[in-house]
Amino acid sequence: MDPVTLELPHTLQRPGHAVAQEPMTRPAGPIVTGTSVVAFKYRDGIIMAADCLASYGSLARFRSENRLFKVNETTLLGAAGDMGDFQYMKHKLEDVMTHEYDMDDGQRLGTKSVYKCLSNIMYGRRTAINPLWNAYVVGGVDGGERVLGYVDLYGTTYTADAVATGFGKQIAIPMLRRRVEGRADEISEEEAVAILDDCMRVLFYRDCRALNKLRRAKVTAQGVEISEPYSLETNWTYAESIVGYGA
Amino acid sequence: MRTATAVAAPIEAHGHNHWSPYVDNGGTTLAIAGEDYVLVASDTRQSDGYAINSRYEPKAFVLSNNAVLGTSGCVADAKRLCEVLEQRAQLYQHKHDRQISTPALARLLSNTMYNRRMLPYYVFPVLAGLDSEGRGAAYAYDAIGSMERVTNSCFGSAETLIQPFLDNQVARNNQRGADPERLLTRQEALKIAIDAFTSATERDIYTGDYLEIFIIDAAGVHKETRELKHD
Numbered sequence: 001m002d003p004v005t006l007e008l009p010h011t012l013q014r015p016g017h018a019v020a021q022e023p024m025t026r027p028a029g030p031i032v033t034g035t036s037v038v039a040f041k042y043r044d045g046i047i048m049a050a051d052c053l054a055s056y057g058s059l060a061r062f063r064s065e066n067r068l069f070k071v072n073e074t075t076l077l078g079a080a081g082d083m084g085d086f087q088y089m090k091h092k093l094e095d096v097m098t099h100e101y102d103m104d105d106g107q108r109l110g111t112k113s114v115y116k117c118l119s120n121i122m123y124g125r126r127t128a129i130n131p132l133w134n135a136y137v138v139g140g141v142d143g144g145e146r147v148l149g150y151v152d153l154y155g156t157t158y159t160a161d162a163v164a165t166g167f168g169k170q171i172a173i174p175m176l177r178r179r180v181e182g183r184a185d186e187i188s189e190e191e192a193v194a195i196l197d198d199c200m201r202v203l204f205y206r207d208c209r210a211l212n213k214l215r216r217a218k219v220t221a222q223g224v225e226i227s228e229p230y231s232l233e234t235n236w237t238y239a240e241s242i243v244g245y246g247a
Numbered sequence: 248m249r250t251a252t253a254v255a256a257p258i259e260a261h262g263h264n265h266w267s268p269y270v271d272n273g274g275t276t277l278a279i280a281g282e283d284y285v286l287v288a289s290d291t292r293q294s295d296g297y298a299i300n301s302r303y304e305p306k307a308f309v310l311s312n313n314a315v316l317g318t319s320g321c322v323a324d325a326k327r328l329c330e331v332l333e334q335r336a337q338l339y340q341h342k343h344d345r346q347i348s349t350p351a352l353a354r355l356l357s358n359t360m361y362n363r364r365m366l367p368y369y370v371f372p373v374l375a376g377l378d379s380e381g382r383g384a385a386y387a388y389d390a391i392g393s394m395e396r397v398t399n400s401c402f403g404s405a406e407t408l409i410q411p412f413l414d415n416q417v418a419r420n421n422q423r424g425a426d427p428e429r430l431l432t433r434q435e436a437l438k439i440a441i442d443a444f445t446s447a448t449e450r451d452i453y454t455g456d457y458l459e460i461f462i463i464d465a466a467g468v469h470k471e472t473r474e475l476k477h478d
Contacts, residue, residue: 028266123323126268127366150300154270155323158293158301169298181302 030082030133032056034067035209036168037078037137038199040176041146041161041184042192045220046139048076049196051204052229053211054083060211068217070224072097074140075111076217077118080165081134081153089132092121111140111147111219115157123155135165140219146184164199167207172199189218201232269321269369270295273453274306275403276317277443278373278385279417279436284464285375285383286433287315288440289403290448290475291457293322302456302477309468311336312346314376315461316356319403320390321369328368332356349376353386353394360392367391371402376463383430383463398430405447405454412443433462441473448475 032054039048054062067086069077071093079086096117100109109117115138125131131153138149149159161184162176179195180187187195196216204210212234217226239245273294279286293304307317308329316332318325335355339347347355353374360368367390378384387400399417401409416439419425431439440460448455458473 123327126323129266129268129366131266131268154268154321155327156270156272156295156300156321157323157326158304160301160304169295173298 030085032061032083033209034065034080034083034086035207036164036166036172036203037067037080037135038164038168038172038176038196038203039078039137039139039148040163040180040192040195041148042180042187042189043185044189045141045146045218046076046148047189047192047196047216047218048078048137048139049200049214049216050078050080051200051211051214053209053213055209058208063211063213064229066215066226068215068226069093070217070226071114072109073223074108074142074219075114076139076219076224076226077114078137078139078165078217079134080136080168082132085132085134089118089121089134089136093118111138111142114138114140115147115149115151119149119151119155119157122151122153126153126155137163137165140224141221144221167209168199168203171203171206175199175202192218197232201234204232204234268366270323271320271369271404272300272322273404274319275401275405275409275444275447275451275454276307276319276371276373277399277401277409277413277440278317278375278387278397279399279413279431279440280375280383280385280397281430281433281436283377283381283383284433284436284462285377285385286436286440287317287373287375287385287461287463288444289317289319289459290444290454291459292453292455294453297452299456305459307459307461308333309461309470310352311340312349312352312376313463313468314349314352314374315463315468317373317375317402319371319406324368325370325372328356328359328370328372331359335359348379349374349384349386350378352376353384353396356386357388357392357394360388360390364391373400373402375461377465381465401443403454405444405451408447408451409443412446413439437462444475 037050050067052064054065067079071077135152140147150163151157162180164172204212212231213229215227276289289307291303293300310333336347372388374386385397386394387397388394399413414420419427444458455475458475460471462469
């Protein structure tokens with residue numbers, strides 16, 4: 001991708017320099033990237049997963065990144081896309097939470113408010129044609145209500161029973177449409193984990209930018225819980241039967 | 248704002264080399280104005296390319312002065328536009344101790360959109376409410392704020408399917424013996440709105456899931472939700 005070039009107005013030019021300076025450039029794409037985030041509603045709250053890989057193009061550059069972030073006691077954030085922009089966003093949200101703490105007014109910032117704040121930042125940056133190159137999934141329990149939302153670099157927002165980013169949208173969502181949509185209230189934690197692991201397994205089989213080392217997180221009335229990294233059992237014997245794959 | 252020199256990024260770019268700040272999230276909205284009511288109908292599907300983001304993400308919003316804003320186009324812009332308009336409607340209420348009229352809000356919407364002439368809201372709104380005489384009023388806009396008061400209008404991914412149908416069944420253009428001045432009754436408008444959407448859902452992949460219908464009259468806003476095909 002070519003960088004977007006913008007010329008600064010003359011009032012912002014440094015004195016003593018010709019007006020026609022080197023134009024300001026902006027990165028026109030993500031550099032170090034994370035792949036899919038998958039999340040859905042179940043009986044007790046929200047469950048979410050993301051693997052631990054931060055790729056540099058096709059290079060598996062950082063293999064123990066945490067792409068799940070606990071914003072506050074009730075809110076979980078999953079990030080795909082540029083990991084640098086994700087770190088910036090984490091700092092920004094930490095600032096917001098610190099400010100809320102400093103207010104000391106007994107109010108908590110609920111999941112819906114965090115989601116709105118995040119969405120406004122994303123929309124503001126896309127409107128400035130300087131987007132944060134991410135797709136975020138926000139999950140939480142706000143006043144007893146489960147909230148699961150999505151926001152991306154365009155500021156596009158939506159809520160649904162099942163949400164995924166990137167390749168997960170192509171592969172995990174069709175599976176979740178069958179197994180979650182319309183029956184989120186019936187799904188136990190045990191079943192939710194099984195469904196999520198199935199999605200992540202298929203994603204690992206098919207997504208070249210995925211890693212079989214992932215974290216799972218849940219938000220319930222008890223709060224946010226992010227797991228340690230774990231691996232899924234895989235079976236590559238199918239590969240033998242695919243014409244042109246191996247033998 | 249960050250500044251950086253262009254990094255030789257390991258981007259897996261496939262052809263496209265310029266980022267556009269716009270997306271078309273599909274969906275359709277229509278409005279039909281009558282003698283003492285106005286109807287707005289929109290589907291609730293939100294799409295991104297061939298993917299369905301959500302089956303229920305409403306794109307028609309009731310404002311505090313009992314006008315309804317129906318949208319289509321880029322949802323990020325549509326939601327922001329709606330927020331801005333609602334804020335302005337509430338400010339009006341606080342300032343003047345009465346609700347803003349629909350015709351005034353219609354002009355305000357036009358100006359709000361034209362203010363972003365250099366980076367337009369990629370939204371094609373329809374604003375519906377009652378005018379000062381209590382008649383149904385619908386206003387249709389383009390993305391930069393050109394506006395027109397209409398008796399019927401349809402915008403969005405199925406507008407090419409629905410608008411000709413409305414021209415025929417609502418406006419009754421060029422029909423021998425028909426009275427183009429006659430406005431539809433509520434029941435007629437409701438039936439036509441439902442038929443328009445069930446038919447459009449057959450052929451337009453971006454329209455479907457649920458249909459939200461708002462009927463605005465002197466009594467207030469009446470909302471009804473119906474099912475459309477989920478495929």
